[in-house]
Amino acid sequence: MSLGQPLDPELLAGFRAEVHGYLPLIGQGIEEFSRAGDPASLVEPHRLVHTIKGAASMLGLAELAESARQGEAALESLMAATGPTAAGAIPAELRVLLELRSAIERLAPSPGSDLPRPGLPRPDLPRPGLPRPAPPRDDVPEAAVAEILRGFRLEAGEYLGASARLLRELARAPGDLTPLAELRRVLHTFKGAAAVVGWERLAGLCHRLEDLAEAALGGPHPLPAAAVDALFAGVEEMEALVLGELPEAAERRAAPPPPWAGRESGETGEAVHVSAEIPAAMPDDLRRLHEILRLSGELMVNHAAFEERLRGLHNQLQELELAVARLRRVARQIEGATESAAVGTLATFAGAEPLAGARRIGGAANLDALDLERYSGLDLLSRSLAENAADLSSVARDLAGELGGAESDRRELKRLTRALQDQMLRFQLAPIGTLAGRLDRAVRATAAQETKRVDLALAGEEVELDRAILAGIADPLLHLLRNAVSHGIEPPAVRSRRGKSEIGRVEVRARLEGSQVAIEVADDGAGLDWAAIDAAAAAAGVAPGAHLLYEPGFTTAASVGEVSGRGLGLDVVKTEVERLRGSVAVESRTGAGTTFTLRLPQSLAIARVVLVRTGGETLGVPAANVVQVLRRGLPEAAAAGVDRGDPSVTEPESGLVVDASGESFPVRDLAELLALPATERTGARRSALLLAAGERRLALGVDDLVGIYDAVVGGLGTLLARVRGVSGAAVAGDGRLLLVLNPAELLAVAASGEAAARGWAAPVAERPSVLVVDDSLSVRRVLAGLLRAAGWEVQLARDGREALELLQDAVRLPSVLVVDIEMPRMNGYELLASLRREPALSRLPVVFLTSRAGERHRAGALALGADGYLVKPYEDAHLLATLTRLAQPEVRRARG
């Protein structure tokens, strides 16, 4: 390239990728030199700085070339010094490398660098060897473009996975050029595909890497490590592009900062970068996608509301059908009575004198024309009533048909909405394999730094994950991999002594588990020294266990030697994973290796939640953390105090414990944990969720289980950035907002013995509640209006059987019942008798409200155990006073 010519942005991007790949290695060499003072550590940095100088000169980057020249000179000066230098500090001579780093940073394009800039060639100009990009296609609908891009992202994931795999093979055997040739072919295809969809920057990167592979094929063999590194760096840059991240963000994660940049925290410089919020890292298209997903969630919510309305209409229709049936019955009775009356009258008259026509009837037996007219009028009215009842019945049938049609439409709408949501979710996912290059590079760089030989194996690269989660877990995964190499895998000599292969093995295995993705990071190294960890715990006066690894600052450095520092930074890994609604668990056998398992939701936008009710609130618990559900079985088994198979509930001195699947789940009440108002539900009416988050287990006692739903989980608004124990808010089927809990944080709160210190914002005094049982719609409406206006919570039932079913399923029993006597299916007496026979319901106060004023009825009700007997018409004040008196807790307790 001749000087003065504008620099091709694709070349610049490729150069940036290359030199950014060199920086960590230069940093590692210098760090090693500053630690041990061995000039041999500077050989590799010198070679790399030299390479930067040459490439920068070739590209006409004079400032950078000059900085590299000075750095090279400084390194040469140190390398020429005789004998080891003082360890512990970075030599002053190397400060010039700071300038080199700054010069490289200045190469970083602005986020909008994809746009044409003055003095630079327009990106849409054809370049040699690069397929001409597709022109803007105004005629293609946006939906089609989105579909093309979606398909391309999936395709790109495959190319990236293949590239990373081939590079790993190349790194293992640099003398075998077969993988390199295959890589060149993959890159060529990738380039073509990227150009076809108009993704120029990616196509340019492919083009440059393809050139590099081409040059390497014709170059010296075996391939120099720097060339493999450069290829890795290029693939990494492409991964960042495909993942939709900004280049700067990708570079920040690509490697730990060089030692001269200063350490963020900790002793090893392995601080994990944690972005403040997922949305901040999202590019625009991902944001739009999240918004569309949110809207599709709203559609589901509206659908649920529609479903609720249809259910209401069905109920009203049932009421209408009952009313029509009653009307028809009355019409038939009137008709029958009219005819009987007429026949009776005529029979009386016939006994006096034979019928001889109307005129004679009227004249001789007092059955005059007026009587006959009256009879005819009544008969007509009766018939008209019957006809109207038949008409109403016909309308009800038509209405039922229309409702059936609407129900069918609703089901279709639900199917379509769900299909739409599934499609959107798929667009949001990307294969884990897109991280392969970055993971591989981290292992290689760390192994080189530690002078260890390590193979990385990836399994389940095709498993797909929300792109926001993928971006969020990159740092934790890199951290675990560096830890595995640095602290897990033993030096070759030690491995050899222990009978292991000198080459350590680290595996990253991904698999789908329902709506969750499990990612394991496993090594075959020394494993954790549990005895040392327990000793450190004892010294610190805390309970032993794997949870200590995630405690900030926890270390076994003083006592365990080579595995020391294993826990450093794991607290940050855990925090980041939990922020993504995931969990971390560890398994390790001393001497045999360690496996960290991250469990994450496949999607951040949609979460399967178990809805529970407790303390008057409805809350969501991510189903991924629910091991088992105990429906209304918790205290019953506990009260028995014996094992009841699987799960069993015991009550040792330490408190209630559920044993299931070989694990113990200490019981805590969710209402107590969150300082919600306690409810009256006791005994066999309590339910529990057995939860697992990382190493922690908990049986969460709740009032009731509502069901399992796929919820669109969003943020908590602008005022509340974050609430401990809560991962987001979702909209329930009835349009209400409900909180989705964060089990990991909740279990941490439970383990700490802490409850919501400040409690809930607005504890509302529990209102008295009443169940009105009457077959008359009008009576139910009037009573409901009166009682609600007086501050009562009102439930309604149409007959005794419905009331009994309601009570048997109730989360919270009503304070009192108001019951009619005559009702279909189960009358008031029968209901009362049933209540008094059932232990859980026998104490419920019951007031009869009936039109039966006779003493016989009153005595019958009281004999059965009624607490009050009021006759319609009643006085509002009297009814309210009676109910209020009976609803007092002490009155209820005194019953029975």
Next chain:
Amino acid sequence: MGEPGLTLDELLAGLEREVARTWREREAAAGVPSPADAEGERCLVISSGSRRIAVPARAVLAVSEMPPVAAVPFSPHWLRGLTRAMGRVVAVVDLARLLAAGSALSAPPGVAPLDEAVRETLLVVQTADGKLDAGLAVLGIARLITLPGLPGRLPAAGELEAWPVALVAGLVPDPGGADLPPVAILDVDRLLGGARAELDA
């Protein structure tokens, strides 16, 4: 007011008509000029105890009946919870509790829960830069009034009893009469900023 589905503009227009009519009647009866005719700023005025509070209408995004609220654990007593308004999630701040809380926005002892029977209104407000929003739970129905002389005078020492003075932009005479306490103009930016700071802490 209170009708579900009523937009803010419709509500404001209706209220404005109502206020204008009332003032015309008053003007006719007493022969005094109507403040609604004077230059001023439109505010939604609500009652809190014996004092009336004005929220500048430019900070109000929506007014509705109080929707169901999901309570939030580990939160200060003045945060009623979260609700949905205008298709988004907003935190609901109990204004009476917040004002009674004092300048530190900390929990005061013995603030009784709201009487369920009293109708509540939700004012969705937003800071001038649009970065923060919240719903203010207020008692009774908000009325739209044009208040002249905003932001008004600074309150004298002790004039606002326990109220956090920082949340009051100023005091203006109550147009309802000289014998009434002055109307406190709420500083929405400070209110939401302070609430956010405490929640973050």
